[in-house]
Amino acid sequence: MDFKDIKEDRHYLYDNSEEFKAFVQNTPIVEDWRDGTQGDWVITDDGYVCQILRLSKIGKKKCIRTLCGTYAIDGSVQMIGDNGIVDNIYSFSGKHSFDTDKVSAKQHLLHNTLQKVIMPLMHTRKLILMQKANHISNIEQVVY
Numbered sequence: 819m820d821f822k823d824i825k826e827d828r829h830y831l832y833d834n835s836e837e838f839k840a841f842v843q844n845t846p847i848v849e850d851w852r853d854g855t856q857g858d859w860v861i862t863d864d865g866y867v868c869q870i871l872r873l874s875k876i877g878k879k880k881c882i883r884t885l886c887g888t889y890a891i892d893g894s895v896q897m898i899g900d901n902g903i904v905d906n907i908y909s910f911s912g913k914h915s916f917d918t919d920k921v922s923a924k925q926h927l928l929h930n931t932l933q934k935v936i937m938p939l940m941h942t943r944k945l946i947l948m949q950k951a952n953h954i955s956n957i958e959q960v961v962y
Contacts, residue, residue, distance in 0.1 A: 822885055822903050824871070831885045831903055832867040852891045854882065862886060866899020871907070883907055 819841070820831045832838040835847055838859065847867060851860035856873040872883040880891045887904045889897055921929075 820885075820903055822907075824907075829869060829871065829885055831899055833899075834865050835861065835867055838867040851882070851884075851889075851897055856882075860884075862899040863896040864898050864900050868899060 819833060819837060821828050822831075823829075830841075832841070838847065842859070845859060848854040848858045848860045851862060851870070854860040854870045854873075856870055858870050859867055860870060861867055866886070868884045868886055870882045870884055874881055874883070876890075879893075882889055882891060884897065885903045885907060886897050886899055886901070887907055889895055
C-alpha cells in the first residue's frame with residue numbers, strides 16, 4: 819500500500835484487491851477501470867486498486883485522474899499500478915513539464931524577449947544606482 823496527500827486528503831494505492839478489502843470494507847471495486855466513475859475504486863491492468871479522483875473531458879476525450887496518473891478512457895494505454903504513485907498525477911506522462919532538457923518554441927521566445935527587454939533595463943538601473951552613489955557623474959558618458 820502506498821499513499822499520497824492531495825489537498826489535505828490522503829489517497830491510497832493498494833497492492834491488490836485482498837489488501838483493499840482488509841482496509842476498506844463494504845466498498846465495491848469496479849473490475850475494469852475504463853468503466854468507473856469519479857469516486858469509484860477500480861482495478862488497474864496489473865491488479866492494483868486505486869480510486870478515480872476525477873472524471874473529466876479533455877477536448878473530445880474522456881479522461882480519469884488517479885494516483886497512477888491521468889488516462890484517456892478510450893485509449894489503448896494500460897494503467898499500471900506497479901510503477902507506484904506518479905510524480906505528477908495531472909499529466910498523461912506522469913512527469914512534470916520541467917523534467918526535460920528540451921526547449922520549446924515558447925520558452926525560446928520568452929528567453930529572447932527577456933534578453934532584449936529586461937537586460938537593458940537592468941543595465942540602465944545599475945547605471946542609475948551607480949550615479950546615485952557618485953561613481954558616475956554623467957550617465958551619458960557611459961557607452962554601451
